[in-house]
Amino acid sequence: MQTFKVATYNIHKGVQGLGPARRLEIHNLGHAVEQFDADIICLQEVRAFNHRHARRFAHWPALGQADFLAPEGYTSVYRTNAITRHGEHGNALLSRWPVLTQSHENMSDHRFEQRGLLHVALRVQAREVHVVVVHLGLLPASRVRQIKQLHDYISREVPADMPLLVAGDFNDWGSTISRMMAGVDLHTNVDTPAPTYPSRLPLVQLDHVYARGVHIVGTQVPKGGIWGRMSDHLPLLVELAWEQP
Known part of the structure; x- marks a missing residue:
C-alpha cells in the first residue's frame, strides 16, 4: 500500500510566552518540522515579517518563516491572512513534491478577525x-459561515474527481465542523480523537486533516518535553493511503 504523510501545525508565529518572558521558538520549530519527515506540511500563524519582533530578538530570521522552516528540497508557499500594526501573518504549505498551482481567498467573517484559505495543487507520487490550508475563527457562528464558504470554494475550484485534503486549525471544540465536512465527503480521524490543544495538557483536537479521495490510515501527535513549549498547539501527523479504483 503506497502512503504519504501530512502534518498540520499552528506555530503561534514562532514566539511563545508573555511580556518579559516571551521567547523565540522559531529555531526549535525548524528542527521539529524537519523531524516530521512529512510529504506535505500545513502551517498556520506564520509570519513573513514583524518589525517589533525583529528588533527585540537578536536571532530573528532574515527569511520569512515559511522559507525559514522549509527543509532542504521542499518548496514553500505562503499567503498573508492578517495585517497587524507591526507585521502580518497567514498560512503556509511546505511540500517535497512539485507545486502545480496556488491561490488564496479571504475568509474574514468580521472586522476583528482576519482569516483566509490557502489552496495549493501538488503532484504527489505522480x-x-x-x-487547502485553513485557520477558522474563534466564534462558532463565524466558523459555520466559513465552512459554508469553504464548501462553495471547493465546488468551484477543485475538480470533483481529484483527491482533496483540508488541513489546519479549525478552532472547534465540538463536532459541528466534522459533521459539516462529512456532508461533502471530507472525513477526519473522528473515531480516534488526537488532542492537540493546549500543548502542555492537550484536551481537545482543534487541528485536523480532512480527506476526500484518500483515506487516513494512522495519526500521531508528538507531545511531552519541548513539544509543550514551542507553540500553544501540538502538531498533528497523518498518514494517508490512496483509495483503490
Missing part, C-alpha cells in the same frame, strides 16, 4: 492532489 497524482494530482489539492490541499
